[in-house]
Amino acid sequence: DQQVKQNSPSLSVQEGRISILNCDYTNSMFDYFLWYKKYPAEGPTFLISISSIKDKNEDGRFTVFLNKSAKHLSLHIVPSQPGDSAVYFCAASFTGGGNKLTFGTGTQLKVEL
Protein backbone atom coordinates (compact mmCIF):
# COMPACT_ATOMS: atom_id res chain seq x y z
CA ASP A 1 0.00 0.00 0.00
CA GLN A 2 1.64 3.18 -1.21
CA GLN A 3 1.09 5.99 1.28
CA VAL A 4 2.64 8.68 -0.91
CA LYS A 5 1.65 8.75 -4.55
CA GLN A 6 2.91 10.67 -7.51
CA ASN A 7 0.56 9.69 -10.29
CA SER A 8 2.36 11.45 -13.12
CA PRO A 9 5.57 9.63 -14.02
CA SER A 10 6.61 12.42 -16.37
CA LEU A 11 5.91 16.06 -17.19
CA SER A 12 7.14 18.20 -20.05
CA VAL A 13 7.10 22.01 -19.84
CA GLN A 14 8.46 24.83 -21.95
CA GLU A 15 11.20 27.02 -20.57
CA GLY A 16 9.79 30.07 -18.78
CA ARG A 17 6.42 28.47 -18.09
CA ILE A 18 5.14 27.07 -14.80
CA SER A 19 5.81 23.47 -13.80
CA ILE A 20 3.31 21.90 -11.40
CA LEU A 21 4.17 18.59 -9.81
CA ASN A 22 1.54 16.82 -7.75
CA CYS A 23 1.62 14.45 -4.82
CA ASP A 24 -1.15 12.70 -2.87
CA TYR A 25 -0.92 10.94 0.46
CA THR A 26 -3.19 8.60 2.35
CA ASN A 27 -1.79 8.60 5.88
CA SER A 28 -3.48 11.39 7.85
CA MET A 29 -0.73 11.22 10.45
CA PHE A 30 1.78 12.78 8.07
CA ASP A 31 2.55 16.31 9.22
CA TYR A 32 5.73 17.20 7.39
CA PHE A 33 6.32 17.07 3.67
CA LEU A 34 9.42 17.48 1.57
CA TRP A 35 10.40 17.65 -2.07
CA TYR A 36 13.67 16.23 -3.34
CA LYS A 37 15.25 16.64 -6.76
CA LYS A 38 17.42 13.96 -8.36
CA TYR A 39 19.72 14.22 -11.35
CA PRO A 40 20.98 11.06 -13.08
CA ALA A 41 23.94 9.41 -11.32
CA GLU A 42 23.44 11.60 -8.24
CA GLY A 43 21.60 11.16 -4.97
CA PRO A 44 18.40 13.10 -4.24
CA THR A 45 18.93 16.63 -2.92
CA PHE A 46 16.55 18.48 -0.64
CA LEU A 47 14.54 21.21 -2.35
CA ILE A 48 11.79 22.56 -0.12
CA SER A 49 9.55 21.44 2.74
CA ILE A 50 6.30 22.35 4.44
CA SER A 51 4.80 21.66 7.83
CA SER A 52 1.12 20.79 8.16
CA ILE A 53 0.52 23.99 10.12
CA LYS A 54 1.08 25.91 6.90
CA ASP A 55 -0.58 25.74 3.52
CA LYS A 56 2.17 27.40 1.51
CA ASN A 57 5.93 27.73 1.61
CA GLU A 58 7.99 29.67 -0.88
CA ASP A 59 11.70 29.65 -1.69
CA GLY A 60 12.70 31.62 -4.74
CA ARG A 61 11.21 30.01 -7.85
CA PHE A 62 9.85 27.08 -5.83
CA THR A 63 6.55 27.08 -3.94
CA VAL A 64 4.92 24.15 -2.21
CA PHE A 65 1.18 24.16 -1.51
CA LEU A 66 -0.49 21.84 0.98
CA ASN A 67 -4.20 20.99 0.98
CA LYS A 68 -4.71 18.89 4.11
CA SER A 69 -8.38 18.21 3.55
CA ALA A 70 -7.60 16.74 0.15
CA LYS A 71 -4.36 15.13 1.34
CA HIS A 72 -2.65 16.74 -1.59
CA LEU A 73 0.45 18.80 -2.12
CA SER A 74 1.97 20.39 -5.16
CA LEU A 75 5.27 21.92 -6.14
CA HIS A 76 5.23 24.94 -8.43
CA ILE A 77 8.34 26.03 -10.28
CA VAL A 78 8.14 29.47 -11.88
CA PRO A 79 9.73 30.19 -14.27
CA SER A 80 10.93 26.74 -15.30
CA GLN A 81 14.51 26.47 -16.51
CA PRO A 82 16.30 23.72 -18.45
CA GLY A 83 18.43 23.01 -15.35
CA ASP A 84 15.24 22.04 -13.53
CA SER A 85 15.00 18.90 -15.65
CA ALA A 86 15.29 16.09 -13.11
CA VAL A 87 13.23 13.55 -11.18
CA TYR A 88 11.24 15.10 -8.32
CA PHE A 89 10.32 13.02 -5.29
CA CYS A 90 7.66 13.88 -2.76
CA ALA A 91 8.27 12.59 0.78
CA ALA A 92 6.40 12.68 4.08
CA SER A 93 6.97 12.01 7.76
CA PHE A 94 5.01 12.34 10.99
CA THR A 95 5.78 13.54 14.49
CA GLY A 96 6.50 10.59 16.73
CA GLY A 97 7.40 8.39 13.80
CA GLY A 98 11.06 9.16 14.01
CA ASN A 99 12.79 10.84 11.15
CA LYS A 100 11.63 8.21 8.64
CA LEU A 101 10.62 9.52 5.26
CA THR A 102 8.08 7.79 3.04
CA PHE A 103 8.69 8.58 -0.61
CA GLY A 104 6.62 8.67 -3.76
CA THR A 105 7.76 7.09 -7.03
CA GLY A 106 8.92 10.38 -8.53
CA THR A 107 8.00 12.55 -11.51
CA GLN A 108 10.46 13.10 -14.34
CA LEU A 109 10.33 16.78 -15.30
CA LYS A 110 11.68 17.84 -18.67
CA VAL A 111 11.98 21.55 -19.37
CA GLU A 112 12.30 22.18 -23.08
CA LEU A 113 13.81 25.17 -24.80
Next chain:
Amino acid sequence: ETGVTQTPRHLVMGMTNKKSLKCEQHLGHNAMYWYKQSAKKPLELMFVYSLEERVENNSVPSRFSPECPNSSHLFLHLHTLQPEDSALYLCASSPSAGISNYGYTFGSGTRLTVV
Protein backbone atom coordinates in the same frame (compact mmCIF):
# COMPACT_ATOMS: atom_id res chain seq x y z
CA GLU B 1 35.38 15.55 1.41
CA THR B 2 32.00 16.94 2.31
CA GLY B 3 28.50 15.55 2.55
CA VAL B 4 27.78 11.85 2.17
CA THR B 5 30.13 9.65 0.15
CA GLN B 6 29.24 6.20 -1.12
CA THR B 7 31.57 3.61 -2.62
CA PRO B 8 31.64 1.90 -4.99
CA ARG B 9 29.45 3.80 -7.47
CA HIS B 10 28.79 0.66 -9.49
CA LEU B 11 28.97 -3.00 -8.49
CA VAL B 12 28.31 -6.18 -10.44
CA MET B 13 28.26 -9.34 -8.39
CA GLY B 14 27.33 -12.97 -8.83
CA MET B 15 24.71 -14.61 -6.67
CA THR B 16 27.33 -16.49 -4.65
CA ASN B 17 29.59 -13.48 -4.03
CA LYS B 18 30.03 -11.48 -0.85
CA LYS B 19 30.53 -7.76 -1.19
CA SER B 20 30.11 -4.63 0.92
CA LEU B 21 28.80 -1.15 0.25
CA LYS B 22 30.37 1.70 2.16
CA CYS B 23 28.94 5.05 3.23
CA GLU B 24 30.71 7.88 5.00
CA GLN B 25 29.23 11.17 6.19
CA HIS B 26 31.22 14.28 7.03
CA LEU B 27 28.33 16.31 8.45
CA GLY B 28 28.47 15.41 12.12
CA HIS B 29 25.04 13.80 11.87
CA ASN B 30 23.84 11.24 14.39
CA ALA B 31 21.56 9.16 12.17
CA MET B 32 22.28 7.14 9.03
CA TYR B 33 19.98 5.26 6.70
CA TRP B 34 20.02 2.71 3.89
CA TYR B 35 17.37 3.08 1.18
CA LYS B 36 16.76 0.92 -1.88
CA GLN B 37 15.46 2.33 -5.14
CA SER B 38 14.16 -0.20 -7.66
CA ALA B 39 12.89 0.77 -11.08
CA LYS B 40 9.47 2.46 -10.98
CA LYS B 41 9.13 1.93 -7.24
CA PRO B 42 9.42 4.44 -4.41
CA LEU B 43 12.54 4.62 -2.30
CA GLU B 44 12.23 1.88 0.31
CA LEU B 45 13.68 2.31 3.77
CA MET B 46 15.87 -0.63 4.73
CA PHE B 47 17.72 0.30 7.93
CA VAL B 48 18.04 3.20 10.34
CA TYR B 49 20.95 3.74 12.71
CA SER B 50 21.00 6.29 15.49
CA LEU B 51 24.33 6.85 17.24
CA GLU B 52 25.60 3.51 15.91
CA GLU B 53 22.57 1.62 17.22
CA ARG B 54 20.15 0.02 14.79
CA VAL B 55 16.70 1.43 15.47
CA GLU B 56 14.86 0.12 12.44
CA ASN B 57 15.02 -2.97 10.30
CA ASN B 58 12.27 -2.68 7.76
CA SER B 59 11.67 -6.41 7.15
CA VAL B 60 14.81 -6.70 5.09
CA PRO B 61 16.03 -10.22 4.17
CA SER B 62 19.04 -11.48 6.12
CA ARG B 63 21.16 -11.54 2.97
CA PHE B 64 21.52 -7.80 3.64
CA SER B 65 23.54 -7.16 6.79
CA PRO B 66 24.20 -3.58 7.95
CA GLU B 67 27.05 -2.44 10.15
CA CYS B 68 27.61 0.94 11.77
CA PRO B 69 31.00 1.00 13.53
CA ASN B 70 30.73 4.73 14.37
CA SER B 71 28.41 7.62 13.64
CA SER B 72 30.32 8.56 10.48
CA HIS B 73 30.43 5.18 8.74
CA LEU B 74 27.79 2.77 7.56
CA PHE B 75 28.23 -0.48 5.66
CA LEU B 76 25.85 -2.82 3.91
CA HIS B 77 27.23 -6.35 3.64
CA LEU B 78 25.76 -8.40 0.82
CA HIS B 79 25.78 -12.18 0.39
CA THR B 80 23.92 -14.70 -1.77
CA LEU B 81 21.84 -12.00 -3.41
CA GLN B 82 19.16 -12.57 -6.03
CA PRO B 83 18.79 -10.84 -9.40
CA GLU B 84 15.75 -8.98 -8.06
CA ASP B 85 18.07 -7.27 -5.56
CA SER B 86 19.56 -5.30 -8.42
CA ALA B 87 18.81 -1.67 -7.62
CA LEU B 88 20.25 1.67 -6.60
CA TYR B 89 21.25 1.62 -2.94
CA LEU B 90 21.25 5.03 -1.31
CA CYS B 91 22.80 6.02 1.97
CA ALA B 92 21.58 9.10 3.80
CA SER B 93 22.26 10.91 7.05
CA SER B 94 20.36 13.38 9.21
CA PRO B 95 21.04 15.26 12.45
CA SER B 96 18.71 13.00 14.41
CA ALA B 97 16.72 9.80 13.92
CA GLY B 98 14.28 10.62 16.69
CA ILE B 99 12.81 13.85 15.48
CA SER B 100 10.90 14.35 12.28
CA ASN B 101 11.23 17.50 10.21
CA TYR B 102 14.91 16.91 9.50
CA GLY B 103 15.47 16.14 5.89
CA TYR B 104 18.15 13.78 4.75
CA THR B 105 21.42 14.35 3.00
CA PHE B 106 21.85 11.58 0.46
CA GLY B 107 24.92 10.06 -1.09
CA SER B 108 25.13 9.45 -4.83
CA GLY B 109 24.25 5.80 -4.45
CA THR B 110 25.68 2.45 -5.50
CA ARG B 111 24.18 0.93 -8.64
CA LEU B 112 24.13 -2.82 -7.89
CA THR B 113 23.63 -5.47 -10.54
CA VAL B 114 23.29 -9.11 -9.48
CA VAL B 115 24.01 -11.60 -12.24
